[in-house]
Every structure is written in C-alpha cells, then in structure tokens.
Amino acid sequence: MEQLPKWADLIVVPLVGLILAFILSMLMVLATGHDPLDALKLMVSGALGSTYGWGYTLYYATNFIFTGLAVAVAFHASLFNIGGEGQAALGGLGVALVCLFIPWPHWTIALLAATAAAGIFGALWALIPAYLQAKRGSHIVITTIMFNFIAASLLNYVLVNQLRPKGAMDPATAKFPKPSHLPSLGEILNSVGIPFAKGTPANVTLLVALAACVFVYYLIWRTRLGYQLRAFGKSQPAAVYAGINPVKITIITMMISGALAGLMAINNVMGEAERLILGSVEGAGFIGIAVALMGRSHPIGILFSALLFGALYQGGAELGLWTSIPRELVIVIQALVILFTGALDNMVRLMVAKVLVRPKRAEA
Amino acid sequence: MSTAPAIELKGISKAFGAVQANKDISIRVMPGTIHGIIGENGAGKSTLMSILYGFYKADKGDIYISGQKTAIPDSQAAIAAGIGMVFQHFKLVQNFTVLENVILGAEDGALLAPSLRKARKELTALAAEYELNVNPDALIEEIGVGMQQRVEILKALYRQADILILDEPTGVLTPAEADQLFRILHRLKDEGKTIILITHKLREIMEATDTVSVMRRGEMTATVKTSETSPEHLAELMVGRKVLLRVDKTPAQPGEKVLEVENLRVVDAAGVERVKGISLEVRAGEILGIAGVAGNGQSELLEVLGGMENGTGTIRVNGKELDLTGKFSDARSRRKRGIAHVPEDRQREGLIMDFKAWENTAFGYDDDDAYRAGLLMDNAAIREDAQGKIERFDVRPANSELEAKSFSGGNQQKIVLAREIERDPDLLLIGQPTRGVDIGAIEFIHQQIVALRDKGKAILLVSVELEEILSLSDRIAVIFDGKLMGERLPAETDEKELGLMMAGMTGKDS
Numbered sequence: 001m002e003q004l005p006k007w008a009d010l011i012v013v014p015l016v017g018l019i020l021a022f023i024l025s026m027l028m029v030l031a032t033g034h035d036p037l038d039a040l041k042l043m044v045s046g047a048l049g050s051t052y053g054w055g056y057t058l059y060y061a062t063n064f065i066f067t068g069l070a071v072a073v074a075f076h077a078s079l080f081n082i083g084g085e086g087q088a089a090l091g092g093l094g095v096a097l098v099c100l101f102i103p104w105p106h107w108t109i110a111l112l113a114a115t116a117a118a119g120i121f122g123a124l125w126a127l128i129p130a131y132l133q134a135k136r137g138s139h140i141v142i143t144t145i146m147f148n149f150i151a152a153s154l155l156n157y158v159l160v161n162q163l164r165p166k167g168a169m170d171p172a173t174a175k176f177p178k179p180s181h182l183p184s185l186g187e188i189l190n191s192v193g194i195p196f197a198k199g200t201p202a203n204v205t206l207l208v209a210l211a212a213c214v215f216v217y218y219l220i221w222r223t224r225l226g227y228q229l230r231a232f233g234k235s236q237p238a239a240v241y242a243g244i245n246p247v248k249i250t251i252i253t254m255m256i257s258g259a260l261a262g263l264m265a266i267n268n269v270m271g272e273a274e275r276l277i278l279g280s281v282e283g284a285g286f287i288g289i290a291v292a293l294m295g296r297s298h299p300i301g302i303l304f305s306a307l308l309f310g311a312l313y314q315g316g317a318e319l320g321l322w323t324s325i326p327r328e329l330v331i332v333i334q335a336l337v338i339l340f341t342g343a344l345d346n347m348v349r350l351m352v353a354k355v356l357v358r359p360k361r362a363e364a
Numbered sequence: 365m366s367t368a369p370a371i372e373l374k375g376i377s378k379a380f381g382a383v384q385a386n387k388d389i390s391i392r393v394m395p396g397t398i399h400g401i402i403g404e405n406g407a408g409k410s411t412l413m414s415i416l417y418g419f420y421k422a423d424k425g426d427i428y429i430s431g432q433k434t435a436i437p438d439s440q441a442a443i444a445a446g447i448g449m450v451f452q453h454f455k456l457v458q459n460f461t462v463l464e465n466v467i468l469g470a471e472d473g474a475l476l477a478p479s480l481r482k483a484r485k486e487l488t489a490l491a492a493e494y495e496l497n498v499n500p501d502a503l504i505e506e507i508g509v510g511m512q513q514r515v516e517i518l519k520a521l522y523r524q525a526d527i528l529i530l531d532e533p534t535g536v537l538t539p540a541e542a543d544q545l546f547r548i549l550h551r552l553k554d555e556g557k558t559i560i561l562i563t564h565k566l567r568e569i570m571e572a573t574d575t576v577s578v579m580r581r582g583e584m585t586a587t588v589k590t591s592e593t594s595p596e597h598l599a600e601l602m603v604g605r606k607v608l609l610r611v612d613k614t615p616a617q618p619g620e621k622v623l624e625v626e627n628l629r630v631v632d633a634a635g636v637e638r639v640k641g642i643s644l645e646v647r648a649g650e651i652l653g654i655a656g657v658a659g660n661g662q663s664e665l666l667e668v669l670g671g672m673e674n675g676t677g678t679i680r681v682n683g684k685e686l687d688l689t690g691k692f693s694d695a696r697s698r699r700k701r702g703i704a705h706v707p708e709d710r711q712r713e714g715l716i717m718d719f720k721a722w723e724n725t726a727f728g729y730d731d732d733d734a735y736r737a738g739l740l741m742d743n744a745a746i747r748e749d750a751q752g753k754i755e756r757f758d759v760r761p762a763n764s765e766l767e768a769k770s771f772s773g774g775n776q777q778k779i780v781l782a783r784e785i786e787r788d789p790d791l792l793l794i795g796q797p798t799r800g801v802d803i804g805a806i807e808f809i810h811q812q813i814v815a816l817r818d819k820g821k822a823i824l825l826v827s828v829e830l831e832e833i834l835s836l837s838d839r840i841a842v843i844f845d846g847k848l849m850g851e852r853l854p855a856e857t858d859e860k861e862l863g864l865m866m867a868g869m870t871g872k873d874s
Contacts, residue, residue: 237713238715241714242727245694
C-alpha cells in the first residue's frame with residue numbers, strides 16, 4: 001500500500017471519514033422526512049452551543065479519553081484490548097467499595113484513593129486475559145470480550161446480593177457519602193467567577209484524564225517500558241532477539257491498559273452518579289476502540305477524537321430530545337461515525353492515497 | 365544470428381512514487397541462449413522481470429516477443445506468450461502431488477481425471493526430453509527443494525513456455541544441486557529454449573550464461589558476452605567502482621577458548637529435533653565458519669547461543685556455563701555475558717523496521733545506564749551515540765532520524781553491525797552477514813568482521829554462501845541435518861568437498 005504523508009494520515013483521513021459518515025447520516029435523516037441541516041445545526045448547538053452542552057460533552061469525552069488511552073496502550077504492543085467495558089465496570093466496583101466503606105475527610109483524598117482502587121480493579125480484570133494470552137496463547141480478543149460478560153454478571157451479583165441497601169428495589173449501591181463528592185466543572189469554574197452551567201456532569205476527573213494523556217505520552221515514547229512494548233508490538237521475533245520477555249511485556253501492558261479503562265469509573269461512578277448502578281459503563285469501553293483508532297493511538301489524537309465522540313453523544317441526545325427523529329437513528333449516526341473513522345479507516349485511507357499519491361507519480 | 369530476438373524490451377521505464385525502479389531499459393535476448401541479468405539488490409532486476417511477467421505495467425516502453433510487439437497486462441498473457449517464471453520462493457501447494465501442482469491453474473475442464481491423465485503423459489515425455497525426472501505422484505512436502513524447483517520448471521514447460529525466467533534459483537540449493545540445475549538449463553537451451561537467469565552471484569553468471577546484462581540503480585549499464593568478461597569486471601559494472609572480491613586478512617592468532625559447546629540439542633516448537641548433539645569451540649582471535657544449506661540446524665544453533673531459543677547440553681563462554689533453559693537464558697543475559705549477535709534475519713529480528721535508526725542503535729541495550737535519564741530514556745544520548753555509529757560505519761544516508769526500513773539492505777546491516785560490534789563483545793555471533801547486501805557493502809562488512817577478529821575476539825559465522833565462508837573463516841565446520849559433518853581448514857578444502865559434506869556425504873572426518 002502507498003505510504004501517506006504523516007499529516008494526511010493524521011488529519012485528512014479521519015476528516016474524510018467523518019465527512020462521509022455525516023453525509024450518509026444526513027441522507028438517513030432526509031429519508032425519515034426531516035431536514036438534515038436543521039438536525040445538524042441542532043446537534044452542533046446542542047453539544048457545543050452552550051456551557052450546558054459543553055458540560056455533557058466534556059463528561060462523555062472524559063470517559064472516552066480513558067477508554068481510548070486504554071485501547072491505545074495495548075495497540076502499541078499489538079494487543080487488541082476490547083475488554084475496556086468490563087475493566088471499567090470493575091473499576092466502578094473498586095470506586096464504590098472505597099467510597100462506601102471508608103469515611104474520607106476530604107474529596108481530594110477520596111479521589112486519590114478511588115483512582116488507585118479503580119486502576120487496580122481494572123488492571124486485575126485485565127490480568128487474567130493477559131496471562132491466558134501470554135502463557136496459553138488464548139487470543140486476547142476472545143478472552144477480553146468474554147470478560148466483559150463475566151464482569152457484567154459479577155457486578156449484577158455483587159449489586160443485587162451484597163451492595164444493595166436493605167429494602168432498595170434498585171440493583172445499585174447506596175449514594176456515596178458527601179465527602180466523596182467530586183466538584184463538578186460548573187462548581188469549579190463558578191467559584192473563580194467563570195459562568196458555567198451547574199448540574200452538568202463534567203467534573204474534576206477531566207483533569208485526571210488530561211494527566212493520563214500526559215502519562216501515556218511519556219510512558220509510550222520516553223520510558224524503557226514504552227520502548228520495549230512498542231518494539232514488541234512491531235515485531236515479536238525482534239523482541240525475543242533483544243531479550244524482551246514476551247510474557248512479561250504482555251501482562252504489564254494489559255494491566256496498564258486495564259487500569260486506564262478502570263479509571264473511567266472515577267468519572268461516571270464517583271463524579272456523576274455518586275453510586276454504582278448496573279451497566280454504568282454504557283458502551284464507553286467499545287467507543288474507546290474507535291477513539292483510539294481515530295486518534296492514531298496518540299494521546300493528543302485521542303483527546304480530540306474523544307471530544308468529537310463526546311459531542312456526538314451529547315448532540316445525539318439533544319436531537320432525540322427536541323425532534324421526532326427516532327432515538328434509534330441517533331444511534332445509527334453514531335455507529336456510522338465509528339464505522340467510517342474506525343472500521344473503514346483503511347478504505348478511506350486508500351481513497352485519500354489515490355487522490356494524494358498519484359499526481360506525484362506522474363511528476364516523477 | 366539473423367533471427368529475431370526471443371525477447372526484446374525497448375525503453376522500459378517504471379517508477380514507484382519517487383523511486384525510478386527501471387529507467388529506459390532496452391535488452392535483446394536471443395533465442396536458444398542463457399542470458400544472465402546481474403545486479404545488486406534494488407538494482408531493478410525483479411521489477412523488470414515482473415513487468416515481463418505481467419505483474420507490473422511499465423510506465424513507458426514496449427515488449428517484443430519473437431519480433432512481435434506484445435502487450436502483457438497480466439500473467440495469463442505472459443503464459444500465452446510462452447513465458448514461464450520460476451520464482452525464488454516456490455509457489456507450490458505442499459500437500460498436493462507433483463502432478464496436481466503441475467496442472468493447477470491449467471485444468472482443462474471441471475473434471476480432473478482427463479487433465480491428470482494428459483499431464484502424466486506429458487510429464488513423462490518432458491522428463492525424457494530434458495532429463496527432468498520427478499515422481500509425479502510424490503507429495504511436494506516430501507521431496508527436496510531441488511526437486512521442488514524441477515516441478516516449477518516442469519509447470520512452466522507444461523504450459524508450453526519457450527522462454528524461462530529463473531529468479532535467484534540457487535538461493536536454496538546445495539552446490540551439487542545448483543550444478544544439476546545448470547545442467548538442466550543447458551539441456552533446455554540445447555533444445556531451443558531461451559533462459560533468463562537472474563542472480564546476484566558472479567560465479568553462476570560466469571558458469572552458466574552466454575550473455576550477461578548488468579543492472580545498476582534501475583539502469584542497464586552493460587550487456588556483454590560472458591566469455592569476454594571477468595568477475596572483477598562485472599563487479600565493477602555492478603557497483604560502479606573497483607571492488608575487492610577477496611577478503612584481505614592475515615593468518616589468525618587463536619588465543620584462549622572463548623566459546624565451548626558440548627552436545628547441544630535443540631527441539632523446535634513442533635517437537636522436531638533441529639540440532640542433534642553439536643560440539644564445537646571458538647577461540648579468541650579466530651573465525652569459525654559454519655557452512656550448510658539453510659534449514660540444517662545452523663539457525664537454531666545461533667538462536668540458542670543468542671538466547672532466543674532453549675536447548676540442552678553445555679555451553680561455556682570464557683569458561684563459565686550459560687543458562688540454556690532457565691531465567692538467565694534470554695538474550696539480555698547473553699549480552700551481559702559478552703555475547704553480541706547479528707541475527708540471520710535483520711529485518712525480522714535485528715531491527716524494528718518502523719523504528720528510527722537511532723532507536724534501533726539502542727535495541728537490546730536499552731537497559732544500558734548510558735541511555736537512561738532517571739525514569740525516562742535519555743533519547744538525546746541515544747541520538748548522539750547513534751550519529752557516531754552511523755558515521756563510523758558509513759551508513760548512508762547518514763541520517764539517524766530515518767526509519768530503518770528506508771535504508772538499503774547493506775545499510776541496515778551496517779546499523780546492526782555498528783550496534784553489536786561497538787559493544788566490544790568477547791564473542792560475536794553473526795548469521796548471513798551479507799544476505800541481501802550489495803557488493804560494495806559486503807567488502808566493508810567483511811573488513812569489520814576481520815578487524816574484530818584481529819582485536820582478539822571470537823567469531824562464530826553462519827552463512828549459506830560458501831564463497832563467504834571460504835574467504836572469511838579460519839576454520840570451517842559443515843552442518844548437515846543438525847549434526848556437524850566435520851571440520852576443514854579453508855586452505856585445505858574447496859567448494860566441491862564442502863558441497864558434498866553439506867549434502868551429508870563425507871569421506872574422512874577431521
């Protein structure tokens with residue numbers, strides 16, 4: 001396949017994919033008898049047109065940054081971790097245990113403890129598939145996806161039988177105690193005099209997500225571990241030649257990946273719901289795959305693609321709220337974006353390559 | 365000769381992006397001759413043949429077959445024009461019989477039986493005509509590479525090929541098998557077939573061809589009668605300057621034993637024993653060359669020594685035993701014991717092709733304190749170190765920011781060599797040092813190996829190129845089927861004797 005210049009690979013390809021997805025989406029909207037331009041306008045203004053919209057967009061984006069980073073780290077070692085869903089769910093369990101049973105004096109300490117718990121739970125949930133891959137050769141795609149189901153069942157059991165408050169009908173934990181409440185973005189910004197919609201779920205976890213981006217950047221490109229896991233990802237025989245232990249690197253990489261996915265729980269469980277409910281991850285683990293693909297497994301790319309998907313989520317919700325466009329169509333639109341920027345990435349790349357590379361050959 | 369050329373290419377040009385693989389190439393191949401095409405890797409030989417066989421379309425230029433202008437848009441058209449191709453890597457179905465492979469793609473109808481009957485008759489005829497004897501009912505996986513190559517030739521002949529192109533046909537053959545192949549080719553020529561032989565081995569050109577064309581950097585630099593040229597002259601035409609074909613070296617001054625291997629056995633993942641009790645030693649200041657046809661256990665020998673594979677037996681380096689199966693049997697532990705390893709397959713093992721050159725110069729040594737700055741890697745230090753290596757080993761282009769894959773084979777090998785040799789190892793393992801390396805770089809690489817020996821280091825050399833083994837080694841051990849067939853001194857042996865030993869035949873043992 002032709003090699004694309006870096007800028008084309010990083011910017012043009014995702015952009016073209018996005019445009020194609022939107023064109024197709026708008027055609028679908030048209031087919032249901034609505035005005036596609038109105039719908040587009042509503043989506044954009046709903047997601048980005050107000051601080052209220054931003055409050056939701058950033059909240060979703062925070063989730064996707066964590067799961068996107070999780071997928072990206074594994075990608076660099078050529079491991080396809082599609083168990084972000086389960087790892088985030090387990091991270092939620094860790095957060096819930098820490099917040100429910102330990103009385104924290106201040107939210108900052110609670111946040112640190114919850115971060116640790118979410119990371120450890122997520123990492124341990126990734127450890128088993130990692131071990132099976134490294135030692136037994138069980139394919140990580142199969143095992144991580146199966147572990148998503150196991151995680152869902154496990155959480156179901158724990159919530160119904162262990163953590164549900166007496167008398168409650170809902171398979172969810174009790175509300176976390178007040179001191180573990182994380183300040184929302186609105187609260188923070190308002191306290192320094194910047195107006196921002198209150199009651200939106202974006203919270204201080206966003207800063208943790210940004211820190212995670214920086215962490216992943218240094219991990220992958222500046223540390224020995226990152227060097228080794230990238231080498232392992234590019235060529236396993238070469239890794240063995242260099243003395244990199246494939247078992248060790250697989251397990252460590254997957255645990256870091258799982259931990260990152262687990263960290264998502266401090267956003268949705270501790271920051272937003274303030275209790276653990278069933279199905280709290282809501283597919284963010286899978287969106288992470290598209291985010292990582294579109295973001296080219298680079299923290300900066302992931303930041304932007306997470307924002308895009310966050311906006312898409314929020315805009316889609318607005319569309320469902322204010323128009324009679326069926327909710328299902330909104331999901332279709334989101335799916336199209338994932339399809340074109342994630343799964344059909346190579347198709348778009350070929351198209352772009354044809355346009356960009358051929359003229360050059362004629363010159364030569 | 366007054367007849368029209370069997371093949372005439374006129375002004376063929378082909379570019380891939382900015383790379384001009386073929387530049388205005390014209391060539392005439394007369395019928396009933398063996399025409400050699402020689403050139404370094406990347407000179408454009410394969411591209412030219414791919415155009416002739418319909419894999420690529422030329423940007424410019426025309427193809428004439430027997431004087432007729434012919435368009436070859438795909439390989440079907442090439443076959444129809446009477447062109448047959450024997451690829452370097454055979455395209456045979458392993459669990460099919462010879463007969464089934466021959467008719468594959470040339471079946472006459474929906475039912476196989478008639479085609480098989482016809483092919484069997486034809487094969488018998490061909491075998492008689494060209495002395496191409498193979499058992500039509502043998503499974504491909506059960507016959508040797510030499511035989512497999514005959515099947516490829518038969519496939520082409522069955523498709524009525526008058527022009528046979530062979531791409532690096534001797535890469536996998538023993539010298540004896542190669543001689544056999546050349547006998548077959550001569551026989552084919554006598555029967556009026558035209559043969560194009562693509563190779564980078566000067567010896568084969570001199571032995572087998574009538575005419576030879578030299579390619580360099582996409583251009584056809586010369587076409588000469590083989591009888592009127594010499595290897596030195598051809599090498600000069602290939603590289604564009606005078607090349608030293610012989611390695612200049614003084615007699616070895618062997619010192620202490622550095623490497624001692626006793627009764628080494630290696631079993632591969634499939635449970636097949638690849639190394640069957642090998643014992644050898646290498647002393648400081650000498651080069652032990654392991655000769656053998658690929659696949660006879662030499663790769664596994666290197667891999668165990670380099671810590672990439674487990675084995676049983678005893679290996680001592682500087683008198684101290686190596687861990688062969690446990691925690692310290694990995695490559696990193698080997699490096700700490702003073703063993704450096706230039707692996708056989710540099711693109712798969714020795715380098716990360718997508719990494720930049722400077723990242724590759726730290727590969728395997730990334731735990732070195734010099735490359736570390738606190739928790740992070742000291743990329744500035746690695747870059748600086750890399751630039752020095754690149755200059756000292758004359759890597760071109762001298763740009764450490766380029767990815768390893770954008771260097772030529774020879775320059776990639778220089779990067780690996782620089783990394784391993786500059787570690788000042790006690791023992792250097794080196795596999796296929798010049799495979800896929802251009803002649804100009806071969807000279808340099810050989811000099812570096814000899815210079816390391818002269819510094820009193822022990823060197824274990826594995827190569828399938830007999831010429832290389834003969835000119836570099838101070839002692840030669842021949843490996844066959846996982847066992848050493850014996851040792852020879854280069855001055856007291858020749859390619860013929862070594863070739864016999866490589867095929868498992870041995871008269872005397874040292």
